[in-house]
Amino acid sequence: MSQGQFAVVTGASTGIGLELARCCARAGFDLLIAADEPAIETAAEELRGHGGKVDAVDADLSTTEGVDRLYAATKGRRVDALLANAGVGLGHAFLDQDFNRVRRVIDTNITGTVYLIHRVGNDMRRSNAGCILITGSIAGFMPGSFQAVYNGSKAFLDSFSFALREELRGTGVTVTCLMPGATETEFFRRADMMVPASAPPRRTMRLGSRRPASRR
Numbered sequence: 001m002s003q004g005q006f007a008v009v010t011g012a013s014t015g016i017g018l019e020l021a022r023c024c025a026r027a028g029f030d031l032l033i034a035a036d037e038p039a040i041e042t043a044a045e046e047l048r049g050h051g052g053k054v055d056a057v058d059a060d061l062s063t064t065e066g067v068d069r070l071y072a073a074t075k076g077r078r079v080d081a082l083l084a085n086a087g088v089g090l091g092h093a094f095l096d097q098d099f100n101r102v103r104r105v106i107d108t109n110i111t112g113t114v115y116l117i118h119r120v121g122n123d124m125r126r127s128n129a130g131c132i133l134i135t136g137s138i139a140g141f142m143p144g145s146f147q148a149v150y151n152g153s154k155a156f157l158d159s160f161s162f163a164l165r166e167e168l169r170g171t172g173v174t175v176t177c178l179m180p181g182a183t184e185t186e187f188f189r190r191a192d193m194m195v196p197a198s199a200p201p202r203r204t205m206r207l208g209s210r211r212p213a214s215r216r
């Protein structure tokens with residue numbers, strides 16, 4: 001019996017990734033979904049309701065071991081669509097951030113993402129077929145005071161996507177960069193970016209200024 005189309009979606013436990021996985025499931029794809037929490041099983045349960053085969057992997061994609069585990073879970077099946085979406089933000093001034101969390105943003109959003117794309121992308125190029133969707137962000141187009149590392153990581157992904165697309169021009173592999181604007185998901189709470197309604201207005205740095213705007 002011939003198998004249907006197969007998509008791998010990272011960061012599919014909640015938010016944008018879960019919605020992308022729903023789109024794939026509705027379109028008839030079998031799915032391998034991943035996140036770094038057991039909630040990925042709940043998402044898998046829901047997605048199975050669309051009738052396709054859905055496997056879930058609970059793996060930390062900020063590590064090469066986690067990415068390798070996800071890749072191994074494809075069991076050699078050809079990946080028709082890779083949706084590299086897992087990502088994490090981090091609020092507050094850079095020098096006040098815990099460096100372990102800073103590193104996790106970089107390792108998840110950049111290193112883990114490009115490592116996964118390198119592995120799956122090579123398979124796609126060999127078979128001259130496949131679609132890669134990378135969740136960048138409009139945040140990648142602007143310096144993000146008080147989320148400087150996050151915006152920097154998305155600037156990397158936006159830029160990387162356009163370059164990879166160009167490198168694969170003329171092959172059967174496509175690269176698309178999804179650039180959401182602000183979207184209501186778990187993202188802001190997880191990133192410690194939620195500002196309580198009672199909080200005073202946040203100081204913002206104006207470009208070209210050496211002092212926060214509210215002090216001038």
Ligand SMILES: NC(=O)c1ccc[n+]([C@@H]2O[C@H](COP(=O)([O-])OP(=O)(O)OC[C@H]3O[C@@H](n4cnc5c(N)ncnc54)[C@H](OP(=O)(O)O)[C@@H]3O)[C@@H](O)[C@H]2O)c1
Pocket residue numbers: 010011012013014015016017034035036037059060061062085086087088089108135136137138139179180181182183184185186187188190
């Ligand atoms: N929400 C926005 O306004 C917005 C705007 C532009 C771009 N984006 C991007 O959209 C993507 C999805 O974000 P979202 O808004 O849907 O937020 P979300 O609801 O917090 O979803 C993030 C997903 O990524 C997974 N993830 C994070 N770190 C991971 C890790 N180290 N290993 C494995 N999975 C990991 C999360 O699972 P775990 O909780 O298990 O880690 C979750 O499934 C991100 O790349 C984000 O940068 C969001």
